[in-house]
Amino acid sequence: MKIAIIGLGLIGGSLGLALKKNGAHSLIGIPRDEKTLQKALALGVVDEGTTDHLRGVKEADLVFVCVPINLIVPVVGEIAPHLKKGAIVTDVASTKYEVVTRLEKAMPKGTYFIGGHPLAGKEQFKIDAAEAGLFNDRTWVLTRTSRTSQRAMEKVTEIVRLIGAKPIELEPKTHDLVVAAISHVPLAVAVALVNAVSGEAEKVIMAQCAASGFRDSTRVASGDPILGVDIFTTNKKAVLKMIGSFKRSLSSLEGLIKEGNGEKIREELARAKQFRDSIYG
């Protein structure tokens, strides 16, 4: 099976390393520029490469599109007419409803699109940060809709398992609400925490005193701002819904602090600790 990867940043690069480590061959990398291509070849991320999308995907059985969210639809639109019959395209974008709805309609007959999202990442987002183990034991969401080809879903599931990730199937809208809750709202909150501190007169002392708690609470605010923009613009509805849930949850705690209601504060904190410990125990 020939696999092509369009976009060789952290995710595309790590995917290449993971596929090669697990025995994939005929791996072709299609980065944005020649410099990244040379780096990818030097790092052993892919077997061969080109910066020409059409040439790169021509013989591919499976194409991973690992470009920023806002480029996925144009890139797939460009390659779709040139795919070979039976080819499967999948992506890795953090939001799914918009992308999946548009691409399922756009695929030519005999080619297939499966929306995907590996729940893995870090602050660095270039190929230099790529690692073969990035997806180990991580959940990799695949989206199923009424248009989904069973064969294509099975093929992508098999590859996701091959590189050590744990595939789960969700509807695109459910996916978007889930990641709003566990990823996008935490990002908005981290950004707001940092900007609240930097707006205070005491910000210099605050920065000096900031320890591991603030570091971890705000870690995601050091990610790529462009990815954040893509997330907040393509997953607006679910993000706003979950910001609403978060604000109600915070206001409830704020009210108890105002009252000085120690017993109820303890209950809120114990409830959070219990749920969180059940996830990360």
Next chain:
Amino acid sequence: MKIAIIGLGLIGGSLGLALKKNGAHSLIGIPRDEKTLQKALALGVVDEGTTDHLRGVKEADLVFVCVPINLIVPVVGEIAPHLKKGAIVTDVASTKYEVVTRLEKAMPKGTYFIGGHPLAGKEQFKIDAAEAGLFNDRTWVLTRTSRTSQRAMEKVTEIVRLIGAKPIELEPKTHDLVVAAISHVPLAVAVALVNAVSGEAEKVIMAQCAASGFRDSTRVASGDPILGVDIFTTNKKAVLKMIGSFKRSLSSLEGLIKEGNGEKIREELARAKQFRDSIYG
């Protein structure tokens, strides 16, 4: 110099290990119960110990009070009349204004109180989690007021330096606002993030998909709920002020997401990234 430590949890225990590692001798531990005392002696946290406060502090030149916030004032009230002349008492509580104001007035003539707060910690809070390096390179706030004895401040500063921490002096009220911003509001926010997720119908899938971002964003919500209650009840004013700043900061981002204003969202995210990277980068 004889040093006594009242309370042998994570902080008291780590303090004992750090002091011993850096050459302190005559270190007496005064935990709540006999079981902790035996554990402390076995772990080499102190040289000797007793569960009797009055006997323990009788000959001490310096007493570290490492008990939960709400016990500090009663404990110091109990030991104060029994301290030897010239003795210095210091604490490690996360909030300072209430404790310092009450204790500075309560100290008998010829004995001194210096409020202290090491900015170090982790989720585990018992002696088993104690480590000699917990305070290495960490900021240790000491509070100065118009009543502060210069000699006592110098003595405590010297010991804080001895164990590898970085002492800084702040007024109690400034300290409380600073920790509200970098520690207490992040705790409230982490609790609200977790409780928002656990209130959703999709909470099981959300928990299953939660990855390293959510883990780090909410880490502090797994801390001791009782410490959280103490924090929110003894630092109410500063916490409510900083929750206000945080909510304004989040509402501003929420408004931009509603508008779909990509450029302004990018600016907010880039501003947060820049300030955070200046702290931890």
